[in-house]
Amino acid sequence: MITELEMGKGESELELGLGLSLGGGTPAKIGGGGAWGERGRLLTAKDFPSVGSKRAADSASHAGASPPRSSQVVGWPPIGSHRMNSLVNNQATKSAREEEDAGKKKVNDDQPKDATKKVNGKVQVGFIKVNMDGVAIGRKVDLNAHSSYENLAQTLEDMFFRTNPGTIGLTGQFTKPLRLLDGSSEFVLTYEDKEGDWMLVGDVPWRMFTTSVKRLRVMKTSEANGLAARHQDPNERQRNQPM
């Protein structure tokens, strides 16, 4: 559970007043006003496809590199373009070489990736990735720190939408509670299970969910229409929906 929400509250007593009115642009912590809604969301690469040099990306595609990855934020991680180009080229030759080697000899050890994971692997246990449509930067949430769907939904709402004074979610918008679980809002919560299928969250008992979930996605309701609940018909789903 991200704890900065609690920590942030204590600091919010300090008011930085200037006596200026900038069209309603007072800081968020002084009574959550509607002003934040006008501020727009956290701006990332997706918003400005033309602004920002894409030299690195262009040369990468020329080098015949692998397709773009899921979370691409401009200038992150902060590696100079020369180095970035070199890395991308390396990956291309590495995968070509690995294919060759795999063909040539029997691979006794795991692929280098897994080997290093074994040696140093301190992957965050219980943490799974959460992405939201329209937000380039994903977050991670610790399932072990949650006991129910409501719990989880609240955390995600706090993460992606600012609902508490003194904190700012990734989208920077102040909205009413999201109600990710009851299908009444613009967004729904979905997850990918171990078999690679995408499901609506909330259809199976919590425990079963935590053992089978691989990652989460906050999806636009309009796009989630195709998703079926597992092992359930629509009537059962109504009954089991948390109130």
Next chain:
Amino acid sequence: MALRLPSKVLEHILSFIDSNEDRNSVSLVCKSWFETERKTRKRVFVGNCYAVSPAAVARRFPEMRSLTLKGKPHFADYNLVPDGWGGYACPWVDALAAKSPSLEEIRLKRMVVTDECLEKIAASFKDFKVLVLTSCEGFSTDGIAAIASTCRNLRVLELRECIVEDLGGDWLSYFPKTSTSLVSLDFSCLDSEVKISDLERLVSRSPNLKSLKLNPAVTLDGLVSILSRAPQLTELGTGSFAAELKPEAFSKLSKAFSNCKQLQSLSGLWDVLPEYLPALYSVCPGLISLNLSYATVRMPDLVELLRRCSKLQKLWVMDLIEDKGLEAVATYCKELRELRVFPSEPDLDATNIPVTEQGLVYVSKGCRKLESVLYFCVQFTNAALITIARKRPNLKCFRLCVIEPFAPDYKTNEPLDKGFKAIAEGCKDLRRLSVSGLLSDKAFKYIGKHAKKVRMLSIAFAGDSDLMLHHLLSGCESLKKLEIRDCPFGDTALLENAAKLETMRSLWMSSCFVSFGACKLLSQKMPRLNVEVIDEHPPKTRPESSPVERIYIYRTVAGPRMDTPEFVWTLHKNPEIGVSRLAIK
């Protein structure tokens, strides 16, 4: 009766003062000291090319022999500054050509340099000796040829990570057959093959050549041939190290290296095959600086190499070195002062973790002289930061990049506030700091309170509110450069601390919540700041409270610049005008 130091005496005293900071202080004492100082300053440094006009600089320092200029903001390195933003070298070269014909050295960083500009340099300065271009762009190999052919006394020509339009390797043949003055040549960023015979001849007739950095197109055979002609090299950047492994190739290479008894610095090593590394063993004991950051070699091979480098002071390496390899570095490289660990996979989704916080802890414990760190890894802990601060209070530069944005201490799930508090408190001489991971406003309260000597601060994806910026601007006394991206605050702290901005060189903020209205207000309030808004959409067409994409604020005595492109708006001081683009091409 006032006693005045005769200017000749003062001149003599000043001849012992090299540091520009000291000279700046001297020039503030009184008018006569200002005059004497300005007439004797030979090396001029301008940290922001838009802070002062070229003519003013040329006028003030008539005896200038060396000029260093920096252009674009640092975040341009990470593609955050759009092409065409500015930073043109031409106006400077024009002014200097007219007023300072005795200029010998030009060093440019993050500037746009054209071929015409390079030709002008070649034509205007008769005794030109040194050209160093770092992260520059806008020129082709033709411009380099002009420099090579015309500057008879050229000693240093270095192209460091520039983006050059490569029209072929002919430029090398433009060095006159009579030129023997070369001391340093760096063409590592060029792509095209140069004629190896041209290079051999150039190297053979340059007895003073100490530093040579080849581009990847130079083969191992070429390298062997060059080394045999320049055994006096102290700095070497190899070409590509990948080639068919032939036994005689290996022994030739080994022998060539063993003849370079003065080699202290080694870089390049692109695509190095691990089988070739033993050829370097003979130079390892003498190496002071080793750049393996382009060498995709695994930990065991790296350790075999590094355990022989007992004098190593600077090490750049990829995270393939793993924690275990860093443990070896801590054991064998006791003289280490600077460590940089770069990621081998730029993928934000990557799940394998070659290095963890433990690697840096090992080095902090084992290398007593460590003072500069750049470390990329996936996650970190407060405990590790606290240990690092405790063990290495002598750190001067600490740049930690936790690749996962908002990553908390992965053992306790807390923000990394406590850890960075320890760094700020413990490392009293810290000059440069980059923070990352999950950080609340508290972290910045600590930094503001304790990091009194920090001059440059880089922040991404951090903090909760305006308090964060307020802490920094009101606390960090020595702050000169602040760059922030994707942090959730904006107007209030900025306006509250406007006066601070005049004591700094520059402030960069992108993807934050600074409104157009606040930018206007700031610009009107502070006449000696240029408040530049970089935005695809004209700020005027949006509500005043809407955030702008990027702002770059810097102090200047030159007024708003005249060379802004369409997407940069300098906010006018006159409230009635509001926004002006003053783009006079």
